[in-house]
Amino acid sequence: MSSEYKKAKDKAWKVFSRYIRLRDALKTTGDTEYARCYTCGRLFHIKEMDAGHWITRNRMPTFMNHRNVNAQCRGCNRFGDGRVVEYQAHLIEEYGSTVLEQLTDTAQKQVKLKAGDWNTLSEQYKQLVSMLENGEDWRGASEPWGMMLETKGVIDE
Numbered sequence: 406m407s408s409e410y411k412k413a414k415d416k417a418w419k420v421f422s423r424y425i426r427l428r429d430a431l432k433t434t435g436d437t438e439y440a441r442c443y444t445c446g447r448l449f450h451i452k453e454m455d456a457g458h459w460i461t462r463n464r465m466p467t468f469m470n471h472r473n474v475n476a477q478c479r480g481c482n483r484f485g486d487g488r489v490v491e492y493q494a495h496l497i498e499e500y501g502s503t504v505l506e507q508l509t510d511t512a513q514k515q516v517k518l519k520a521g522d523w524n525t526l527s528e529q530y531k532q533l534v535s536m537l538e539n540g541e542d543w544r545g546a547s548e549p550w551g552m553m554l555e556t557k558g559v560i561d562e
């Protein structure tokens with residue numbers, strides 16, 4: 406892995422993580438500072454939260470999937486299994502009973518990204534972050550990660 410690749414990926418993740426925490430703040434409290442943890446429901450400042458995965462971050466096709474990543478408090482995210490039972494229950498409540506299977510299927514696919522792809526994602530998520538920060542309605546905006554996978558021939562269910 407080249408350092409250029411790693412740098413681009415780390416940067417994209419950083420922007421995406423902010424996007425997820427802002428999205429979940431707006432979803433759970435209506436403002437951009439505090440969010441409820443996806444797995445314990447307690448309120449935290451988003452600067453003190455993680456963007457936590459259900460399927461491990463090592464699986465590339467679901468690494469930045471908008472359903473697979475949610476704002477979690479550090480206690481929950483870093484507690485052994487990331488509170489997987491509560492995580493699954495919340496996913497099913499939010500997206501229906503098929504979501505776990507869909508995400509698991511997507512995670513099995515293969516996708517290879519280049520440094521330039523990560524840079525594209527950084528730019529796209531930056532735009533989403535500023536929409537959220539400016540109070541614009543982002544709910545209709547398409548998910549950059551899903552679109553990126555599609556251009557790579559991976560269909561995210």
Ligand SMILES: [Zn+2]
Nearest residue numbers: 442445478481
């Ligand atoms: Zn928590």
